[in-house]
Amino acid sequence: MPQISFPIPPTLAHAAERVRQYAQTIRQAQVDFLADLIRIQSYTGQEKPAVERTLAEMRACGFDQVRTDSAGNALATVGAGRSHLLYDAHLDENEIADERDWPYPPLEPTVAKGKLYGLGASDCKGGVASIVYGARLGAELNLTGDCTVTVKGSTLEEDAEGFAMRHLIEHDRLPRPDAVLLAEATDLTLRRGHRGRCEIKVRMPGRAAHASTPELGDNAILKMRPVLDALEAMTPHLPADPILGQGTQVVTMISSPHTPNSVPAWCEATLDRRLTPGETPERVVAEIEAALAGLGASVQVARQPVTSWTGLDLSGPAFFPGWLLPEDHPLIRVGQATCAALWGEVPRVDVWKFSTNGTYSAGSAGIPTLGFGPMEEQYVHTPQDQVDLEKLLKGAMFYALFPLAYSLLMGEEV
Helix, strand or coil, X not given: CCCCCCCCCHHHHHHHHHHHHHHHHHHHHHHHHHHHHHHCCCECCCCHHHHHHHXXXXXXXXXXXXXXXXXXXXXXXXXXXXXXXXXXXXXXXXXXXXXXXXXXXXXXCEEECCEEECCCHXXXXXXXXXXXXXXXXXXXXXXXXXXXXXXXXXXCHHHHCCHHHHHHHHCCCCCCCCEEEECCCCCCCEXXXXXXXXXXXXXXXXXXXXXXXXXXXXXXXXXXXXXXXXXXXXXXXXCEECCCXXXXXEEEEEECCCCCCEECCEEEEEEEEEECCXXXXXXXXHHXXXXXXXXXXXXXXXXXXCECCCCXXXXXXXXXXXEECCCCCHHHHHHHHHHHHHHCCCXXXXXXCCCXXXXXXXXXXXXXXXXXXXXXXXXXXXXXXXXXHHHHHHHHHHHHHHHHHHHHHCCCCC
């Protein structure tokens, strides 16, 4: 192992050597599992076949308490310690826009130049394969320390990040985790937060009339013009965070009654608002209302409709808080020590550009949350969707060793 300045407990260094030695024994099974997941189209709310395939793999890996919850998440447990870790990666995937743009058919997993291509490889089925096979390797090598690890192939993340996790913890009574690890794309580095997001509806009333006599009506679309200008003028003044950057606000849709021969009785603008930590729905709405004062528009947080494949309605406000783990938080040190023990390097710590299930775990519930995954952000939601197979195996190695590192460095006895 290269010389490093980061102190590694001898017990952890020895365990890392065992992980490196035995990792090759899971390589092909991990790739085969990921390939099977890629073959399964699993858009949000349609994840049942992918969940069932994940449950089958969890059983084959010898996990305990293999099950689903009422939101349809795939769940299993390894270890039986005092500290509770939740490994999370989502099974739903972004929808294909045009299959002709893809270098390989998106539902036909293809290995080329050491990379596996296919829909969901980078977001987030590569993460599912990492946590499942990391948990398997850690259990086989008896590296769970004083931790109980729940492995979760989650549902509904693409449309409503955090909703399924909230239901699992608050309604299906999963013990509150001491820490959550998100196997989203980080390219084997660490992530400690991201901006939040919310969807806002701004509605302008008008008065309908026949288009042949527009003077009898009050055109809501035309009345929306100063509203759009006022919304755009807010952008430089949105809250900012020194790490996550400034919030943004973009008009993404305009709608009105589908009556092309009538003066529109209403016009509605949809806003995508990106949030810094600590912003609340009430604060966001109040800021927009103040900017639009006197223009006659109404403002509200949109409702996010989402139903799980089990039929459970989890619809709720489309508000997803931002979060940022303090840079000196001990969970980050555990992640750094895990990487340093395995590969002799302390990884870079950064933040995500996109949003994750951390909106609930960290943003709402305040559970310490850390991101680590083998996939790369540049391929997420693109036709180049892929994961490097060497990095995929390293993802499993990290998740195999992490519970022992957590037990040692968080003061638990092993």
